[in-house]
Amino acid sequence: EPEVTQTPSHQVTQMGQEVILRCVPISNHLYFYWYRQILGQKVEFLVSFYNNEISEKSEIFDDQFSVERPDGSNFTLKIRSTKLEDSAMYFCASNTPGGTRSFYEQYFGPGTRLTVT
């Protein structure tokens, strides 16, 4: 079965540095999402992306965050100037109409653990 992949699995960065988290959604999927989970807390929505633009973003997704689909296969989340509180697990997800599963079922990637020191 196709899978969403994410790289790297773990990223350590210093406060103030820029990081790019990469996701490869399932190839025919059209809707993409980033979620994050701070240690010990629940998973939270960051942003959704469709037709090469942001369709929705949460209040967490401020100006330091950006997303891009640079080449038709990767879907990236950039954090411009990392803060300690950005330390979290970041999950990418995707879905699409007309797939083998229900349109509404999101496929999740394994996550990238970001540690900001």
Added chain:
Amino acid sequence: KNEVEQSPQNLTAQEGEFITINCSYSVGISALHWLQQHPGGGIVSLFMLSSGKKKHGRLIATINIQEKHSSLHITASHPRDSAVYICAVPNYGGSQGNLIFGKGTKLSVKP
């Protein structure tokens, strides 16, 4: 915006026991997700259901749309079922869009 409550927060069971985890939400939806998160942190989708009941192996999920409630059952629990089980629903109701997640139920099954 939807709100999701899960219970219990923590659950310890002996191997072989029948497990029930509950989820309730505030805004009417057409689809609800049950997810599993292992200690390494990765999330796996277990079920997405919009009515009635679904079964996959020893896992059974039920939903009552009118009562805004879903349950996840595990029959003949096993130590490998130890994980965090998370309920998630569309934030604005319906079936699609970004998800809002419960806090999760941490299940520990002892041999």
